[in-house]
Amino acid sequence: MFSIGQLSTKTGVKIPTIRYYEQMGLIENAGRSAGNQRRYDQAGLERLSFIRHARDLGLSIEHIRELVDLSRHPEQPCTHAHALAERHLLSVRARIAKLQKLEQELARISGLPDDGQVGSCNVIQALADHSLCKTSH
Amino acid sequence: MFSIGQLSTKTGVKIPTIRYYEQMGLIENAGRSAGNQRRYDQAGLERLSFIRHARDLGLSIEHIRELVDLSRHPEQPCTHAHALAERHLLSVRARIAKLQKLEQELARISGLPDDGQVGSCNVIQALADHSLCKTSH
DNA sequence: GTAATACCTCTAGTAACTAGAGCTACAAGA
DNA sequence: TCTTGTAGCTCTAGTTACTAGAGGTATTAC
Known part of the structure; x- marks a missing residue:
């Protein structure tokens, strides 16, 4: 488990941006520590890396949301x-x-x-x- | 003298955008008719065309403002x-x-x-x- | 235990417009 | 002259993808 700061360092996505993505529903609401701080696991890291890369490639948040939704239904045709x-x-x-x-x-x-x-x-x-x-x- | 609608047609800049440019100080506050409608002359048309072209070329509003300010001092070096x-x-x-x-x-x-x-x-x-x-x- | 750093929420700001509400002016025809 | 339709007015808020700041709390290292 890592904090939002560690996630930020690992992915290169700034902390406020991570919170923004959460608010926009691009990443799931993170689990919280006893003191209400966000905690992430490997899956969270991977999803954020996906988003980061897609943004780097210039895809809009809306397009990425479509892809994220798609990847929640792995049985569908791609x-x-x-x-x-x-x-x-x-x-x-x-x-x-x-x-x-x-x-x-x-x-x-x-x-x-x-x-x-x-x-x-x-x-x-x-x-x-x-x-x-x-x-x- | 022409109305904002005529100016819009001549320059291809949409009416709300013209008002926005005025608000931002890119074009001077237009003269008004008795009923408070904006009225433009040839000089106004030329300034807006300048802005339109510069925007088409991708210059930011801030950059254009610099150029507009420059053109108010024709004696300065270019x-x-x-x-x-x-x-x-x-x-x-x-x-x-x-x-x-x-x-x-x-x-x-x-x-x-x-x-x-x-x-x-x-x-x-x-x-x-x-x-x-x-x-x- | 304390101090430094990291984190929290919330609001507001950025660029360059665009959309809408609710109202008024102007131009053309009867 | 009256009416009707189009055009114009101001003001507020929404768009995209964040970013900045205020004011407060957690965590970590010594």
Whole structure:
């Protein structure tokens, strides 16, 4: 059994965040010590690691909740988990594509000559005028 | 002079968002009609377009506020605007790099065989175990 | 036994909006 | 001129995924 602080160190999830996950129902209400402090076992550690990793991969709390619920019914087909991973992959790809357009645009803006004063600043001009953009966004 | 609805149509910024920007001090308090409705002129339209474009490029409200403040002092050197654009470019590049790692990982997870039940689901396994990852995140 | 550290709950704050309630203004047609 | 429909007003609260702080209690080490 370990305390919330130890769990935090082991998983890299901050203490208030662990309490937040408990409140949101992502992890079960922890057992308590005689003095009302949370106590965790190996299973609790594993569930939190799962959540941590899924968050690192950018899944939303809602998506993770779906997966957690799924894993409570191990006899069901895992089509749903696959679909979720795939959907998320598509959304990550879309975000990358969008950011790459922004990158081009910012690189262009940043590369404009600095001719001195804000009054004629190319960066500010470029930000004011979308029609100067080379790509759509 | 146009109404908030017309301004919204022209710029593509939603009405509550315009009021929000006003509240945040990004745009000046608009003039009002006899009946207390907001009225905008060309200058107001241009400022909002500036903000819209900068937001589209992913700059934060705080960064935009800096640029707006800058543009109120046209005699200053525009080094600061350039620096801001460059800093933002770097952060966009960092985000892209991070997302690309996630993409690899999700593609790997998504491509795992579906062998039937959640109890042995590879997707859920992969999400639970960071050590299986091919890249760091 | 005492002091330092860790833990508890609760409320409120963050960014950048968005939604809704309850009310008023304006523009166009009869 | 009256009415009706659309547009606008303010204010409060909700969203996501936490984070910070106040004020108090447990646990641990010496």
